[in-house]
Amino acid sequence: xxxxxxxxxxxxxxVDLEARVRRDHPLRLIREIANEALEALSEDFAALYPPxxxxxxxxxxxxxxAMLLQAFYGIRSERQLxxxxxxxxxxxxxxxxxxxxxxxxxxSFTKNRDRLLNGEIAGKFLRAILAQPQVKRLLSSDHFSxxxxxxxxxxxxxxxxxKDGDDNDPDGPGRNAERGFHKEKRSNETHQSTxxxxxxxxxxxxxxxxxxCYMGQALMENRHGLAVDGVVTQATGTAEREAxxxxxxRRSGRRRGITLGADKAYxxxxxxxxxxxxxxxxxxxxxxxxxxxxxxxxxxxxxxxxRTLRHAGYAISQRCxxxxxxxxxxxxxxxxxxxxxxxxxxxxAAAFTLGLVAYNLVRLPKLLAVPA
Numbered sequence: 407x408x409x410x411x412x413x414x415x416x417x418x419x420x421v422d423l424e425a426r427v428r429r430d431h432p433l434r435l436i437r438e439i440a441n442e443a444l445e446a447l448s449e450d451f452a453a454l455y456p457p458x459x460x461x462x463x464x465x466x467x468x469x470x471x472a473m474l475l476q477a478f479y480g481i482r483s484e485r486q487l488x489x490x491x492x493x494x495x496x497x498x499x500x501x502x503x504x505x506x507x508x509x510x511x512x513x514s515f516t517k518n519r520d521r522l523l524n525g526e527i528a529g530k531f532l533r534a535i536l537a538q539p540q541v542k543r544l545l546s547s548d549h550f551s552x553x554x555x556x557x558x559x560x561x562x563x564x565x566x567x568x569k570d571g572d573d574n575d576p577d578g579p580g581r582n583a584e585r586g587f588h589k590e591k592r593s594n595e596t597h598q599s600t601x602x603x604x605x606x607x608x609x610x611x612x613x614x615x616x617x618x619c620y621m622g623q624a625l626m627e628n629r630h631g632l633a634v635d636g637v638v639t640q641a642t643g644t645a646e647r648e649a650x651x652x653x654x655x656r657r658s659g660r661r662r663g664i665t666l667g668a669d670k671a672y673x674x675x676x677x678x679x680x681x682x683x684x685x686x687x688x689x690x691x692x693x694x695x696x697x698x699x700x701x702x703x704x705x706x707x708x709x710x711x712x713r714t715l716r717h718a719g720y721a722i723s724q725r726c727x728x729x730x731x732x733x734x735x736x737x738x739x740x741x742x743x744x745x746x747x748x749x750x751x752x753x754x755a756a757a758f759t760l761g762l763v764a765y766n767l768v769r770l771p772k773l774l775a776v777p778a
Contacts, residue, residue: 423499432771433500439541439770440471443534450530454521464510464518470531470760471501473519477741477764484519485512524752528759529636535763536634544773546629549719551667551727552653554623554646555734557638557754558745559605561618566607569598602749608641620751622743622758623649624733628667628726630773633733633762638755647677654684665689665719667727678709689714689723736768737761 427434444467451466472487475497481487491497491509498505522528535541564585567573592607599605599618609616623646625635635653639645650672666686670693681688692708692715714720738744741761746754 421495421505423495423505426495427499431496432768433496435771435774436474436767437471437500439535439538439767440474441467442538443531444470446534446537447527447530450525450527454525454527464515465502466518466522466527468502469515469519469522470527472497472515473760474764474767475500477737477761478768480740480742482742483512483747484516488512488515520753523748523756525756528756528763532633532636532759532763532766535766536632540774541766541770544630544770545632545634546627548663549628549665549667549723549726550634551626551628551723551730552623552646552650552672553626553668553727553730553734554621554649555738556608556610556617556641557620557622557743557758559599559602559618559620559754560745560747560749561599561601561605563618565599565601566592566597566618567600568596570596604640604749604751606641620746620754621645621649622734622754623653624730624762625650625653626727626730626733628665628723628729630769631726631729631732632766632769636755636759636762638751638758640751647672647674650677651680651684654681654686663687665723667723669727673709675709687714689720689727691724733762733765736765741765 454466455463472491475481476484476487479490481490488509488511491501491503495505498507503509536545594606597607602618605618605620607616608619608621619641621639621641623637623639624633626632627634635657637649637653639649650666650668654666664686666681667689668691670691672688673690673693678688678690688710690710692710737758741764743758743761746757748754748757
């Protein structure tokens with residue numbers, strides 16, 4: 407049964423949480439924006455919590471607000487979050503707990519949180535925030551940027567074993583024995599992680615180590631650098647371009663002739679042709695690297711034509727697209743997504759999208775304070 411988000415004051419409590427939070431605290435505006443978006447998701451919450459007899463669960467609105475706090479303050483685990491909730495009045499006020507209400511057990515919080523992560527709540531939460539009039543006026547509807555980043559999976563390289571079970575491992579005591587990789591060719595076709603089967607072994611570039619990871623893609627509008635969409639896929643060489651097309655296809659009501667900036671990894675002829683079919687102007691960085699197949703090889707030809715390169719908007723898109731790295735940098739360093747503590751692509755995608763929501767909410771108080 408779904409719990410109620412209504413907070414009742416204690417009869418004998420002398421502490422007023424509303425008065426304890428200063429009037430100019432940025433969390434006040436963040437809480438107003440988040441609450442308005444959560445009200446729009448009430449029907450979706452009702453579908454996840456069918457009416458039945460039993461003890462009320464943790465209200466989903468409070469779960470999401472607690473997860474936002476975990477991203478805002480870089481709290482590493484649910485156990486630490488619940489410990490902070492016990493004594494921090496600011497946390498209690500933001501989540502909606504009263505002064506005398508007990509904090510949840512960390513295991514109950516995790517179990518109820520997984521119910522939200524398995525659904526489409528994170529994506530709907532992001533869209534509900536962007537649909538608010540005060541936020542929508544900040545967004546550009548014509549100019550966007552896209553990029554991808556690697557999210558290290560919560561799995562050890564030792565768990566990457568052969569699918570047929572024919573591993574040549576030395577005998578050793580304990581479950582964490584030494585793994586022998588000598589003269590063994592490992593690939594995603596023949597091997598799989600036993601801890602997180604959906605994670606893939608991927609190497610970012612030459613000279614970089616191969617890691618078990620996922621790939622997260624974000625779509626950013628260029629006016630203020632806010633994230634408008636996000637996707638998590640398995641780590642493959644074509645995942646970034648395929649996810650970009652999927653994000654563009656599900657943006658309804660968009661105008662023709664929008665621009666899309668990206669780095670040189672997107673300078674692929676087939677991908678540029680797909681963008682043109684969608685009436686998207688490709689502002690990709692030119693990939694002019696020299697092929698290593700022959701000593702006298704010439705630089706590859708770019709899919710971007712000279713008319714696009716000469717346009718003034720191309721240079722602007724190339725400057726703005728680099729701001730998407732600020733999104734990835736904040737979500738990895740502050741929100742703890744450098745190595746995700748969840749398993750399975752669905753949960754990783756929900757956590758990544760909530761990281762984008764937290765990034766937008768952190769920036770909105772300053773953006774809304776500037777007059778239009």
